[in-house]
Amino acid sequence: MKILFICGSLEPGRDGVGDYTRRLAGELIQQGYEIALLALHDFSANEIVQEFQQSEGSKITVVRIPNKMESKIRYAKAKQFVTDFNPEWISLQYVPFSFQEKGLPFGLAGHLAQISQGRKWHIMFHELWVGMDKESSFKHKIWGNLQQYIAREVIKKTAARKIHTQSRFYQFQLEKIGCKALYLPLFGNIEVIKSEVLAKAKDTLSFIIFGTIHPNAPVKEFISELSKYGQNANLKVELNFIGRCGSELDHWQAVCKDQNIDFNILGEQDAATISKVLQNADWGISTTPWRQIEKSGTVAAMLEHGLDVICVARPWTPNGKIPSVNLNGISEYKENQLASMLNIFKSNNSKVGLKKIADSFIEALDYK
Template identity: 25%
Template sequence: MKICFLTGPQNSKRCGITDYVNLLRVVLENYGHDVSNICLSGSKTFKKVITNLPEADIFSFQFAPYAFSPNGMLGVDLINLGKVLRKNKTHLNFHEVWIGAYKGASLYEKFMGWRQKREILEFVKVLNPSVITSTNSAALDRLQKEGINATYLYLFGNIPFIETDVSTNSDIFKVAFFGTLYDKFPYDLLGKRLCEIYAIYGSKIEFRIIGLQRESLGFKKLRKVASCYNFSIAETGELSSTKVAKEINDCKIGVSTTPYDAIGKSGASAAMLEHGLPILAFDDEDTPKDQLFVINEFIGQIFLINDPFESNKLLHFISQERKPFFDGVAYTAKNMVRMVS
């Protein structure tokens, strides 16, 4: 099968949609598929594709509003692309949808979200995709409320399996933070939950900031919690994927500051889960509970800090042998081929 991906511009400085496609491409080519990727980086590239669309059995458009435009709006270029693509078999994968559809959104976010939603809904109507998918519960809920029949497609991590030993050191309880530290995450509540763990486990708690982490309000809040509860904190700086894998294996638990309903769009959270690490997360209640889910492979591996917290259950999970590595890239490649075939 000849598969053509359409993404935003390549950005080698951060883990993004093009990195996701590059990893997926390798596995799909190993399965015998002919795979290409077109990076759309502005109006000129949109017009070039519109006037000279390559041949393919399936076009897979990897969509996130801000991947293509600083304000999340593409205008006529998006609609014109939809008109050309609709003559072909298409797969539309939403990594993100419109902003502002959550409690506490500012007036600006609500206004821009309203504009983005109008554009996205028009694009879906024009494109008439063969298959529509999304990577997370929040986006699926928003799409389904607008009458768009979308299904789930897992977004994998970008840290491959490396043969390293899982730490058995019981003197330090290492907590992994890998990925963006979001400002709105309840860091104070996290501190309280970790104190509950400390009261049972008895080992010194150390925050491990894995990878390059930019200065942010979330980072400042995390430092404050570490200071308040006398937790140590260590930053690794930028690391190779091999060293990231080793860091993850050296930790007891991980923390995802991405809201639970959107955790599916976080490649960093996926990487920790794929390496068998239990994850602490937070449900901001923006999405109805009956719409929340994780794939079967990760059931019982994510612990919500705002639920009646079960420290003993988490520690029992940690005491067991680490789960084997889950190959998320192969899992997604197989599911995508099944959906679009």
């Protein structure tokens, strides 16, 4: 089977969906499938790039078309690549902001239908639309309605035969617009690399925050409770920040200093170092809102490295009534409940992994 994956950008380490697509492609090549990758709006390319990239021990054919290229040339090049590679399936890895900087890729659906020349489409919805929460502004709700319209057009004009999403909440949202999507959980964006795991100090409780820190989380309340817990349990508490954490890192540092919590800023590191740090931590922390946390590759990586994860995030209340979801290995922080959470919540068995997810992906495409 030949599969062409289409996403926005494919600069290694600079685009989460691109990194996800590359890892999935590498695994599928290992399993004997013919795979190629096409970046339609690459933010890191200044000209059309044809190259090989590496992942999971595989060499992957990649074409990257810059985001600033004229539309006519962009889709002519894309159509030629589809013709030359001649895939049976085209898999669109969809994030609205990957294909237009404001997340409004009008015309994308029609262009995709034209370049496919009747081939079978699969869509993976990594993100849907803004404005799904009660806290959203009126502007974001209007913005989200436009994005929802575009998503519907993409589904309709590609006549997608199989659709996946990695979030049960997104699955429910797609169902409301008449789209039956299958659930395909994320694998981590960092491979578990076996390394020396240091003996953990019995008097230290180590937490790790990996990647982007989102704003408006209850940082003061959480760190204050963490400090009290350490004092009561006679434990030294430390926070480790790794990856590109963003501007919110300053806020977390200030609160840690105020509460006398030790912290380390590790910055960007290679995959082997990140894997080692994750393996040597006790707990993971995520600031992605609870209802969106299944779409976080860093959370998936922490789970695959054996960490349970505490969600410390801003309020994000979905519109309308939605079904409850049990997210194994992840617990939502609630004020004055941290101590009981740390004492009883160590039950992570959410290690799905890349190979199983690749198998599920192929099974869905092969299903008649």
